[in-house]
Amino acid sequence: MTMDWKIPLFKIYWDEKDVGMVKEAIQRGMFWAIGPNIEKLEHMLSEYMGAKHALVFNSGSSALHAVMLGYNIGRGDEVIVPSFTFIATANAPLFVGAKPVFADIEEKTFGLDPEDVNSKITKRTRAIMPVHYGGAPCLTTELKAIAERHNLLFIEDAAESLGATVNGKKVGSFGDAGVFSFCSNKVITTGEGGAVVTDSVDIYEKLKLIRSHGRAETANYFSSTDYMDYVTLGYNFRMSDITAALGIAQLEKIDAVIEMRRRNAEMLSARLSRIAEIEVPRSPDNFLHVYQMYTIRVKEGKEKRDALSASLAKQGIMTKVFFHPVHQTHFYTDKLGYKCDLPITESLSRQVLTLPMYPTLSEREIDFIADQIATFFSPGA
Structure with missing residues (x-):
């Protein structure tokens, strides 16, 4: 799309x-x-x-x-x-x-x-x-x-x-x-x-x-x-x-860029962590995450994840799946003959959804993204 x-x-x-x-x-x-x-x-x-x-x-x-x-x-x-x-x-x-x-x-x-x-x-x-x-x-x-x-x-x-x-x-x-x-x-x-x-x-x-x-x-x-x-x-x-x-x-200006990314990610996580149906990105305490991407997990899996993506698209919010497994691409499966047992890779790839994240993302936009996700998962939605 x-x-x-x-x-x-x-x-x-x-x-x-x-x-x-x-x-x-x-x-x-x-x-x-x-x-x-x-x-x-x-x-x-x-x-x-x-x-x-x-x-x-x-x-x-x-x-x-x-x-x-x-x-x-x-x-x-x-x-x-x-x-x-x-x-x-x-x-x-x-x-x-x-x-x-x-x-x-x-x-x-x-x-x-x-x-x-x-x-x-x-x-x-x-x-x-x-x-x-x-x-x-x-x-x-x-x-x-x-x-x-x-x-x-x-x-x-x-x-x-x-x-x-x-x-x-x-x-x-x-x-x-x-x-x-x-x-x-x-x-x-x-x-x-x-x-x-x-x-x-x-x-x-x-x-x-x-x-x-x-x-x-x-x-x-x-x-x-x-x-x-x-x-x-x-x-x-x-x-x-x-x-x-x-x-x-x-x-x-990389230090300033990273600071803005981390601030925006923190605001988005604070809002989204209230939604039980998803998991927000987290890293161990001694790791510094710079949020080149902001990827959530939709616990229910691919069908619900894709429905959320479509719902957000209707509101003008772009999302994308990063990543679909490389070993399941046509090239690796059909051309090279790869058959792999990677259960966590395959499970996560059915749950992940990358949301907008960039230094100039405004608090108003963060609120809008969070509100739309909350609405999608609200009872009766």
Whole structure:
């Protein structure tokens, strides 16, 4: 369903600094592809994350692909991932000829269940790649401990959760590498874009080659007459300097954006927690949820969930199911032949409904959303 929504699922938070940074990059009249904003954004991101290195990409999916290549994951290898995620998480191992192995999730954070992950490890497992769902950290320390115990790579898909923390440490900084997305509905956005953070200088150098055609760049390719050799197979995964300019302006206000998201989520939860038929999102006390999404559970299941979504749509309130299980898509079921036993994933996917959540969501709009949900579940409705 596509329509003009009174209250959309998300709105991008922008200000005149965003416009000014992009305008300045354009008016420079050069360095639109490779330029100084890329290096500046990468430095800002590494500082923000507390990581030694950061590289930006043209999408989170490209960043995931590059990380698979950087760690030489390939044919015969297995990577444990959730099915309760955007499909790019599962596809990344396929890009390099490896096999995604789906593990179930747990109900606290909607992230990978450590016990089920442990049961899926084989002699072919190379990596565990958890997802921090919708701004909520997963059970990161437990999953990392499993990876360390089995000498596996721990790669965090933190695409939806830039700024989220566990005991004050930012998700994406626990593992060998952390991957982020700057797509339009993320915590901050550049329209499209992504990033990788890592403490490994070896992986950092490999990723620089992979994202720019395998070219050993000693200077700006477009403004230098120097010959730069091509030393490996690479791709065009680069973020443009204009996009990076927007990223700088967005990252500068991330703390304010997160504060607004958390305030709005708190107000919405206070209103919705009175409704017995649903569960509002909650995280453990030592987890900082940044609410890239605000997802409720409709206890009665899919039929009631879908009826609620339709009812809200009639009032101009957009909702969406995040996520339908990847292992049940046509591609994975019919083309690849996956048959999985993931009871929690399948149960949750029949209950979840993502409601509007963004920094500029007003208290009046929050009241309207809550009132409409309460009316739907009221006796005789």
